[in-house]
Amino acid sequence: QKEVEQNSGPLSVPEGAIASLNCTYSDRGSQSFFWYRQYSGKSPELIMFIYSNGDKEDGRFTAQLNKASQYVSLLIRDSQPSDSATYLCAAPSGGYNKLIFGAGTRLAVHP
Amino acid sequence: DGGITQSPKYLFRKEGQNVTLSCEQNLNHDAMYWYRQDPGQGLRLIYYSQIVNDFQKGDIAEGYSVSREKKESFPLTVTSAQKNPTAFYLCASSANRQETQYFGPGTRLLVL
Numbered sequence: 001q002k003e004v005e006q007n008s009g010p011l012s013v014p015e016g017a018i019a020s021l022n023c024t025y026s027d028r029g030s031q032s033f034f035w036y037r038q039y040s041g042k043s044p045e046l047i048m049f050i051y052s053n054g055d056k057e058d059g060r061f062t063a064q065l066n067k068a069s070q071y072v073s074l075l076i077r078d079s080q081p082s083d084s085a086t087y088l089c090a091a092p093s094g095g096y097n098k099l100i101f102g103a104g105t106r107l108a109v110h111p
Numbered sequence: 112d113g114g115i116t117q118s119p120k121y122l123f124r125k126e127g128q129n130v131t132l133s134c135e136q137n138l139n140h141d142a143m144y145w146y147r148q149d150p151g152q153g154l155r156l157i158y159y160s161q162i163v164n165d166f167q168k169g170d171i172a173e174g175y176s177v178s179r180e181k182k183e184s185f186p187l188t189v190t191s192a193q194k195n196p197t198a199f200y201l202c203a204s205s206a207n208r209q210e211t212q213y214f215g216p217g218t219r220l221l222v223l
Contacts, residue, residue, distance in 0.1 A: 008151070032210055034210075034211065034212075036214075042216070042217070043201055043214040043215060043216050043217045044154075044201070044214050045214070046211060046212075046213065049210075049211060088153065088154070090212075092210055093156075097142050097159075097161070097205050097208070097209065097210050097212070098144075098156065098159065098169075099210065099212060101146075101153040101154040102153055103151075103152055103153040104153055
């Protein structure tokens with residue numbers, strides 16, 4: 001059974017700090033990973049995807065992938081209260097374009 | 112505007128009733144998916160479809176049915192056999208051979 005694991009949180013950080021969200025996965029064959037943000041009562045929206053080992057930066061967001069450790073993370077710099085949401089990690093599930101999602105980490109950024 | 116639409120936003124089901132959730136996309140995506148999300152939990156795959164007139168069961172297909180008669184449309188029926196249907200239902204789509212999925216706004220199903 002392929003799995004994607006996330007700490008449910010809540011992760012509480014002060015405004016302006018770096019928020020670090022982590023995700024581990026069980027399938028060593030996974031090649032790509034996705035981070036979605038989900039505000040309360042809303043649907044998930046794609047933030048970033050990463051295919052290669054190392055870092056990928058997009059604005060205040062940095063995704064980090066370590067395939068040897070089966071670990072992917074999302075860093076949010078200069079966190080804002082508007083970043084408060086649940087962040088879902090996803091990885092391919094072995095079928096055609098299928099993804100398996102983690103349960104999500106709830107982030108709370110306080111002023 | 113390109114995107115995925117779901118209707119209705121809220122749906123109420125009576126005991127023993129079948130209800131159908133609509134999902135339409137104008138992104139020209141080949142693949143479409145239905146997920147269920149329960150409070151505080153991740154997304155669980157109900158059904159998915161790679162092409163028109165073909166669909167596959169996901170992890171929790173019991174009590175649900177789908178059809179894919181048009182590329183743009185992938186309706187989900189919650190049957191009376193689904194004993195615990197209260198949840199947030201999300202439809203998604205992806206382009207051919209692309210893993211990135213994009214989501215509609217969701218339908219919240221409640222039982223009366």
